Amino acid sequence: MDLRRLRYFVAVAEEASFNRAAQKLHMSQPPLSNQIKQLEKELGVVLFERTSRGVRVTEAGELLLEEARRILVQIDQTTRAVQRVGNGEVGRLTLGFVPSASDEALPPILTDFRERYPEVELFLREMRPNLIVQRLHAGQIDAGLLYLPLEDPTIETECVLREPLVLALPETHPLAAEEKVELRAVAREPFVLPARYAMMPGLHGQVMEACREAGFSPDAVQKDVWLMQTIVGLVAGGIGVALVPASLRNLRRRGVVYKFLSELSPTVELGVVWRKEERSAVLASFLEVAKHNFKNT
């Protein structure tokens, strides 16, 4: 049984004429007659009564017409549905992200994605970076947003936001009035440091590296803090100073001022991460949108 023949059959049945059906099908009449004849031969059933002024379906043809229509519609719908799934236009995607991602990186990505793929169900879950990696491996989330780099051979990463580190100072600090600050100026100050290792290796590493290049090693009054809000809160309380991503300024926390460094600013990168071997079309759609929203500030 051939779909082409089924379509031809429906056309002939609907037009009640080989000639008209052939026109409608943009072909000539003889091959159409042939195809119908072969369909009848294959089924072992006469589908049309041929008269001198057209054609009429038999009882068996009546049944086939009904079923063929149903089948053709179903094939049409299936085609569309498969295409939409294949193009990542429908489905679901679960995304894990560190809280800071929602300051700057995530909003435009989500706006864009929801507009372009309105039929994808998005599940958003705020979580710690190490949990993102763990859940990614477990297949419980499809992608994550955290500070790069992430060294894992089974995980692929792509930067979506590169931003400079700025110095967070208590507003009571002597340097609070300056336009820019040289990092060396706070070499003796107590530092609030972000978590390292599996937690936020990227951020921690960049902070340490920046201090090292400025010629000192920071004196940690508090370390392994993983929430940026907490770091800023501690700075506001006068506990110490900190180097934080520039987007943190969006917090507008009272008691804290942010200063660009006068030297070349160290930068940190926030990126999307996903399983290397994952081939889901929805993920591909999301990654495309995410990459398209790369921002370098």
Place this chain on the structure above:
Amino acid sequence: MDLRRLRYFVAVAEEASFNRAAQKLHMSQPPLSNQIKQLEKELGVVLFERTSRGVRVTEAGELLLEEARRILVQIDQTTRAVQRVGNGEVGRLTLGFVPSASDEALPPILTDFRERYPEVELFLREMRPNLIVQRLHAGQIDAGLLYLPLEDPTIETECVLREPLVLALPETHPLAAEEKVELRAVAREPFVLPARYAMMPGLHGQVMEACREAGFSPDAVQKDVWLMQTIVGLVAGGIGVALVPASLRNLRRRGVVYKFLSELSPTVELGVVWRKEERSAVLASFLEVAKHNFKNT
């Protein structure tokens, strides 16, 4: 979209391997790969993840697999159903018949038909011959059983039972003891005659013809009787004699004896009748069975 490709796709998905699927499909691997590739191209969707030890369906492939199975099953069922309708194995058939048909002609036909076409719904309606013709024209019955001939260009007929006429005598009749009777012997007796014209032209005609050949014209004590039972009843009541189809002997009506004629017996024909242009497969099935049960007694 091509059913062949759909079948190929299902095979590859189920075997999770082009090689094994090709074996199962009794073809070689390269054209199978080709067909799948073309299917993917046509849909614009990747259906398989190719690995070095086989193949795995993608999300879109998963959906297509489900739907393709459903579609293929539906096509299979449709094919069978259409074939059964086309072969007259399912459907309904309404049959009109004169009461005498149930004596001899109808029973074997019905037995046979019900055995060979158990899924055809049979509707049986006893009716007068003229009503059979009328209902046939009106499309209210599909076939009829009545005494031939029937002159009607739009109606086709086929004899299913040819039987001799026998002489019905009251058992008190002087000739009741004879083995056979010469028709001329009852030339002076009162006759009970069957209806003529549209009613039963065949039977009436044969009776008149037989008498004419025997050299007399029957004296009708009662005419236009259309039920054979009634004729026999009148004979039993001593009203007169009658020529009736031999199968009437099955009635075993008391008070009546049946005598074969010593001359060459006139015969009557009971036949199936149907609309000439009717092409229904169920009717064809019925006619085939009816013709196969032709009996010449």
Place this chain on the structure above:
DNA sequence: TAAAAATACTCCATAGGTATTTTAT
């Protein structure tokens, strides 16, 4: 390196075209 899929080519079956005949009103 071994197993599986992809590529390159060749061949032929068949869908579709044109010209014509048949059929039924």
Place this chain on the structure above:
DNA sequence: ATAAAATACCTATGGAGTATTTTTA
């Protein structure tokens, strides 16, 4: 006589085969 379907024949697309290469675990 006309209109529609059937038949005959031809061409060419594309499905399937064989041989071979590429890929990845």
